[in-house]
Amino acid sequence: MTAVMPRRHGGSARLATIFLTSDCNMHCSYCYALENKFDSSTSWNTDSFESILDLLAENSYQLSIGGGEPLTHPDLAYALAEKSSKRKIKTALLTNGVLLNESLLIKAKKAGIQWIQISMDSLEQAKRCAAAIKIGHELGIRMAAGTVMIEENIKALGDIHNILIENNAFGWRIFRMTPLGSQQNLSEGSGSKQWIDLLLRMEESPGLKGSPMQIRYEPSILPIEWLVSLPSEMKLEICGGRTSRRIFIYPDGKVYACGLPSQRGKQIGNFLKNRDQFISSLSKKHTISQWPSGSGSLPDRLVDKNYCTRTCMGGCTQVRGKLACDIRCDYKNRLVPVCCFEKLQLSRGPDRQGLIFYPSEIYNSIGSPT
Numbered sequence: 001m002t003a004v005m006p007r008r009h010g011g012s013a014r015l016a017t018i019f020l021t022s023d024c025n026m027h028c029s030y031c032y033a034l035e036n037k038f039d040s041s042t043s044w045n046t047d048s049f050e051s052i053l054d055l056l057a058e059n060s061y062q063l064s065i066g067g068g069e070p071l072t073h074p075d076l077a078y079a080l081a082e083k084s085s086k087r088k089i090k091t092a093l094l095t096n097g098v099l100l101n102e103s104l105l106i107k108a109k110k111a112g113i114q115w116i117q118i119s120m121d122s123l124e125q126a127k128r129c130a131a132a133i134k135i136g137h138e139l140g141i142r143m144a145a146g147t148v149m150i151e152e153n154i155k156a157l158g159d160i161h162n163i164l165i166e167n168n169a170f171g172w173r174i175f176r177m178t179p180l181g182s183q184q185n186l187s188e189g190s191g192s193k194q195w196i197d198l199l200l201r202m203e204e205s206p207g208l209k210g211s212p213m214q215i216r217y218e219p220s221i222l223p224i225e226w227l228v229s230l231p232s233e234m235k236l237e238i239c240g241g242r243t244s245r246r247i248f249i250y251p252d253g254k255v256y257a258c259g260l261p262s263q264r265g266k267q268i269g270n271f272l273k274n275r276d277q278f279i280s281s282l283s284k285k286h287t288i289s290q291w292p293s294g295s296g297s298l299p300d301r302l303v304d305k306n307y308c309t310r311t312c313m314g315g316c317t318q319v320r321g322k323l324a325c326d327i328r329c330d331y332k333n334r335l336v337p338v339c340c341f342e343k344l345q346l347s348r349g350p351d352r353q354g355l356i357f358y359p360s361e362i363y364n365s366i367g368s369p370t
């Protein structure tokens with residue numbers, strides 16, 4: 001472990017995602033937008049941008065522009081980025097990279113976008129996006145990749161890493177396949193044993209340990225003893241939505257504490273229809289009674305015997321389905337869920353900040369889960 005202590009593991013303290021569009025030119029099985037097609041009568045406009053950005057600036061949020069694929073509507077995406085950066089909100093663009101070219105990168109830079117994260121779920125995608133990473137870096141944008149780590153692509157991690165390094169990527173985010181609501185997607189997600197195996201193998205992929213690039217991974221489930229032993233300022237959040245640390249904003253004015261309104265998202269207000277109520281909700285802690293809790297009662301067990309009911313409260317509503325608890329939870333093996341927005345560092349990158357947590361250090365304490 002290294003010495004500098006971050007306030008958070010997951011990057012920004014408060015992050016808002018604006019869902020610019022549900023249009024996309026790809027069809028990824030884990031995508032939020034597949035469960036969240038917008039009503040075609042609703043769309044963003046200058047007034048609604050201004051209205052929400054003022055609130056984000058006043059409440060110290062950073063902004064991610066997402067979707068769907070925001071670059072299916074580049075003029076809209078960049079108009080939003082320009083207004084956001086004028087308010088000194090740190091602004092990022094999340095893209096699948098298919099449409100990203102030099103001209104769009106130059107416009108992104110002019111619009112004030114500081115961070116672009118490109119989905120890179122295969123070696124082919126990494127090769128296809130290599131030039132964009134290089135050009136973006138030369139323009140002074142922090143270019144990053146996001147990879148959903150599944151068995152099929154783990155062998156490619158070393159090669160993807162090489163491409164990112166050669167083209168001066170700033171960062172890389174490694175995600176667990178998040179099973180969304182449908183039964184089909186639930187069965188595609190890896191169980192805790194498989195996920196931990198993948199994390200341990202990721203750590204051993206050539207070049208990742210000690211990489212010059214910042215690499216963060218989503219632990220997803222952690223040994224309870226390890227989690228509760230962390231000092232409070234370093235604890236990983238069980239659910240950022242409950243504290244309005246993560247908010248998701250739609251063009252009809254509705255704001256959710258997580259990204260899946262059509263299924264289980266908790267609406268915390270509407271910045272167009274009831275601004276005062278929405279503003280007050282930003283400072284509220286959303287309790288379990290306000291969340292879709294499914295059927296059944298929460299268990300009361302583990303190290304801290306109130307951990308389940310007082311702290312976890314069932315884990316992530318995105319992957320809870322109709323159950324009271326997160327389907328990833330594996331309390332029999334002393335593994336409990338944390339929010340997918342929480343990321344731990346495998347390497348610190350150019351900023352040289354934050355702690356490194358190797359999966360082998362974290363998961364060794366639980367032995368081999370069955």
Ligand code: SF4
Pocket residue numbers: 298299307308309312313314315324325326329330331336337
């Ligand atoms: S998801 Fe797991 S840790 Fe959370 S309340 Fe349920 S059993 Fe407890």
Ligand code: SF4
Pocket residue numbers: 238239240241242246257258259315316317318319338339340341
């Ligand atoms: S734990 Fe799940 S529901 Fe809560 S903010 Fe994280 S992803 Fe959303």
